Amino acid sequence: MGEVDPAFIQDLEHRPKLATIEAEEIPLIDLNSVLNSGDAVSDTTLVSDIGEACERWGFFQVINHGVPLEKRERLEKAARVFFNQPLEEKVKIRKDEAKILGYYDSEHTKNVRDWREVFDFSVHSPTIVPASTRPADKQVAEWHNQWPEFPPQLREACEEFAGEMEKLCFKLMELIALSLGLPQDSFNGFFKDQTTYGRLNHYPPCPAPELALGLGRHKDSGALTILAQDDVGGLEVKRKSDGEWILVNPTPNAFIVNVGDVIQVWSNERYESVEHRVIVNSEKERFSIPFFFHPAHYTMVKPFEELTSEENPPKYRPYNWGKFLVTRKGSNLKKLDVENIQIYQFRFSESELANSLERWYLWHRQDAVS
Numbered sequence: 001m002g003e004v005d006p007a008f009i010q011d012l013e014h015r016p017k018l019a020t021i022e023a024e025e026i027p028l029i030d031l032n033s034v035l036n037s038g039d040a041v042s043d044t045t046l047v048s049d050i051g052e053a054c055e056r057w058g059f060f061q062v063i064n065h066g067v068p069l070e071k072r073e074r075l076e077k078a079a080r081v082f083f084n085q086p087l088e089e090k091v092k093i094r095k096d097e098a099k100i101l102g103y104y105d106s107e108h109t110k111n112v113r114d115w116r117e118v119f120d121f122s123v124h125s126p127t128i129v130p131a132s133t134r135p136a137d138k139q140v141a142e143w144h145n146q147w148p149e150f151p152p153q154l155r156e157a158c159e160e161f162a163g164e165m166e167k168l169c170f171k172l173m174e175l176i177a178l179s180l181g182l183p184q185d186s187f188n189g190f191f192k193d194q195t196t197y198g199r200l201n202h203y204p205p206c207p208a209p210e211l212a213l214g215l216g217r218h219k220d221s222g223a224l225t226i227l228a229q230d231d232v233g234g235l236e237v238k239r240k241s242d243g244e245w246i247l248v249n250p251t252p253n254a255f256i257v258n259v260g261d262v263i264q265v266w267s268n269e270r271y272e273s274v275e276h277r278v279i280v281n282s283e284k285e286r287f288s289i290p291f292f293f294h295p296a297h298y299t300m301v302k303p304f305e306e307l308t309s310e311e312n313p314p315k316y317r318p319y320n321w322g323k324f325l326v327t328r329k330g331s332n333l334k335k336l337d338v339e340n341i342q343i344y345q346f347r348f349s350e351s352e353l354a355n356s357l358e359r360w361y362l363w364h365r366q367d368a369v370s
């Protein structure tokens with residue numbers, strides 16, 4: 001990536017503090033009991049620990065998650081080999097506005113360029129999504145994977161790892177449902193025709209880690225994200241209690257889990273999708289593998305009725321997940337003059353919320369037409 005191009009430079013207020021602060025860690029959750037308990041979850045302590053982590057942090061780490069270490073290591077190795085190739089090899093599978101999956105090295109978050117390169121692959125290929133961002137357009141399109149020729153084992157490593165991630169996501173969604181007081185399988189149906197995808201991230205060493213970010217502050221827009229980070233460290237989470245950026249120290253063979261915007265809406269903000277970002281390092285490169293668990297494109301995302309009441313009316317109007325996803329995917333590819341789509345655009349204003357009777361009326365009427 002060479003010298004630091006001004007496109008990478010963050011505004012003053014968003015530049016990282018590189019001095020490490022001693023801070024409380026995000027919760028570490030042991031999934032051992034649930035993996036050995038068959039289908040029904042009976043560990044109430046585990047369920048309440050997950051609920052508390054989602055409420056306080058929006059983030060937690062899991063250990064004893066049942067994902068074989070060999071599968072993770074195999075993919076980590078293949079990712080290194082892939083990114084280590086010359087740029088002209090990688091750009092053969094470059095993504096663009098028509099081909100949404102593949103390699104990319106100039107993603108922008110909040111319209112500042114990220115100091116990283118990525119490879120995106122969908123888990124159920126082809127993935128069915130809306131053909132355009134236009135609300136009235138009901139046509140669908142297919143996302144197809146673009147696999148590199150080299151290394152030849154990358155495809156299988158991605159597919160095998162994704163299979164494991166998907167199982168873990170379903171388990172975690174069941175635990176989250178229980179933690180909200182909902183039936184265990186409440187969320188499963190939304191993921192029948194899921195738009196989930198996986199990503200390989202490479203953050204090269206950066207000559208100006210105090211000016212740039214590997215990945216700018218953002219919230220994940222899907223339901224759940226599971227992340228494998230290597231031993232370098234760089235992920236920072238914005239602590240809800242005071243807005244301080246907290247580094248997530250690498251824990252060997254753990255996965256980092258965070259709730260995304262969709263869970264924020266489903267839970268009517270009991271669980272919030274929390275901002276996070278990645279700082280870079282002048283000496284070490286870093287690799288990470290996020291897995292974005294996303295519902296089917298036709299899902300109308302709205303608060304669960306069981307989690308709302310007259311005193312706690314729905315805070316969001318229903319929105320179409322697929323339209324949201326394609327709008328977001330298209331806008332991250334380049335620098336724009338405006339902020340890309342965010343869920344607060346679907347949130348009722350405080351004055352609308354204040355009138356809960358009217359809110360209930362609106363809500364039921366929208367339900368009938370969506």
Ligand SMILES: O=C(O)CCC(=O)C(=O)O
Binds near residue numbers: 199
């Ligand atoms: O690389 C990381 O640690 C975080 C990646 C991430 O937040 C994302 O890709 O959404």
Ligand SMILES: [Fe+2]
Binds near residue numbers: 218219225276
């Ligand atoms: Fe993220």
